Amino acid sequence: MTPKDALKGKKVYIYARVSTDGQEGTLPDQLKTIKQGLKKLGFKGEPVIFSEQFSGTKNPIEDEKFRPELAKMLKEVQESKKAPVIVVRDIQRFTRDPYDLGELYNPLRRKNISIISINENMVLGTKKLPDPQADLIAPILVSAGGAEVSTRKLQTLQGLDRSKEKGILQGSTINFYRKESLEPRQEMVRLLRAGINQTNVAKRIQKSTSFVRKTRSTINVLREKGGDKLVDDYFDTINLVRDFMNEKNEDITGSKHLLE
Numbered sequence: 129m130t131p132k133d134a135l136k137g138k139k140v141y142i143y144a145r146v147s148t149d150g151q152e153g154t155l156p157d158q159l160k161t162i163k164q165g166l167k168k169l170g171f172k173g174e175p176v177i178f179s180e181q182f183s184g185t186k187n188p189i190e191d192e193k194f195r196p197e198l199a200k201m202l203k204e205v206q207e208s209k210k211a212p213v214i215v216v217r218d219i220q221r222f223t224r225d226p227y228d229l230g231e232l233y234n235p236l237r238r239k240n241i242s243i244i245s246i247n248e249n250m251v252l253g254t255k256k257l258p259d260p261q262a263d264l265i266a267p268i269l270v271s272a273g274g275a276e277v278s279t280r281k282l283q284t285l286q287g288l289d290r291s292k293e294k295g296i297l298q299g300s301t302i303n304f305y306r307k308e309s310l311e312p313r314q315e316m317v318r319l320l321r322a323g324i325n326q327t328n329v330a331k332r333i334q335k336s337t338s339f340v341r342k343t344r345s346t347i348n349v350l351r352e353k354g355g356d357k358l359v360d361d362y363f364d365t366i367n368l369v370r371d372f373m374n375e376k377n378e379d380i381t382g383s384k385h386l387l388e
Contacts, residue, residue, distance in 0.1 A: 129259060131244045132169045134251045138213040140171060141205050143198060144179040145221045147374055155179050158217050165246035166215065175215070176204070184224035189231055198222075202232070205241055218247040219269050226267045304366060306373045313343050314363045320344070 144158045159179065166175065178201040186194035188202075205212040214236070216222050222243060223229050233243065233252065240254040245266075252266055253259030305312055312333045319329045326344070330337045350358045 129242075129251050129253075129257055131246075131249060131251055134213055134242050134244055135166070135169055135171050137211065139208055139210040140166065140173060140175040141201055141212055141214045142175045142177045142179075143201055143214055143216050143221060144177070145184060145195070145198070146181050147183050155181070158221070161217050162215055162246055165217075176201075184220060184222075185228075187223070187225065187228045187231065189228075198232075202236070206235065206239060212241055214241065214243045216243060216245055219243070219245045219250075219252075219266050223270060226270045229267055229270050304370050304373060306370050311363065311366060311370065312339075313347070313366070316340055316343055317347060317359070317363075 142159065142162050144155050144162065146155055146158065159177065163175075178197040180195060180197035182195045182198075188195045188199035192199065201214070205214060214222075219229075223232060236243070237252070237254050240256045242254055242257075243252040244250075245252075248265070248269065250262040250265065251259060253263045310333070312335055315333050316329055316335075319332060320326075324332070326340050327337060330340045333340075347359055347362075350362055354361075
């Protein structure tokens with residue numbers, strides 16, 4: 129079945145998801161891509177939209193606090209009086225875990241509710257209308273996304289171990305500023321290297337001059353210990369942890385939380 133065929137006579141539900149504010153474009157951009165794709169497929173109706181910022185590795189069946197918008201949509205489509213279809217930009221928006229794909233999609237599959245992926249131009253098969261090719265490809269695409277997250281997790285743990293060996297991130301808990309688009313310490317170093325004075329640097333990164341002074345002192349200590357290479361390792365570690373926290377959509381403290 130083609131995406132165009134799967135849309136005929138159906139009530140369309142759009143699901144959009146990002147893990148972080150900066151990941152893979154904003155939610156509005158993602159929704160725009162889906163709507164443009166629907167338009168090309170000849171859809172002229174008004175879709176029902178569910179969107180959220182949450183990690184694709186979270187499963188609302190495991191905990192109701194995970195991906196509440198997905199949980200609401202799944203409930204609504206199964207109770208819809210008119211035959212529904214779910215549309216996503218790509219299958220990894222639905223989930224990044226191949227095991228969750230089966231758990232989340234099987235109830236829909238049994239009720240002959242399809243999922244259309246705009247970017248992959250495919251329709252997941254249902255019990256009544258199976259699609260062997262899409263049913264084979266979808267778990268592979270999801271697994272690729274899950275492998276990416278697992279790789280990032282491993283890299284983060286390895287980065288933390290290397291940093292501890294070099295004396296980085298020791299002592300009191302470090303603030304990773306995960307909600308800020310730019311890592312303020314790294315941006316501070318960049319601006320100072322560009323010749324901007326301390327006061328103006330503080331204004332640009334929206335931090336106090338005390339923050340700049342203390343951070344500059346920390347960077348100088350690292351540079352004395354291992355030169356610019358150690359400073360680069362420091363920021364590599366921070367950015368790995370920031371990325372991982374944003375993928376999980378939660379703050380972590382110390383490497384033991386990365387194992388959860």
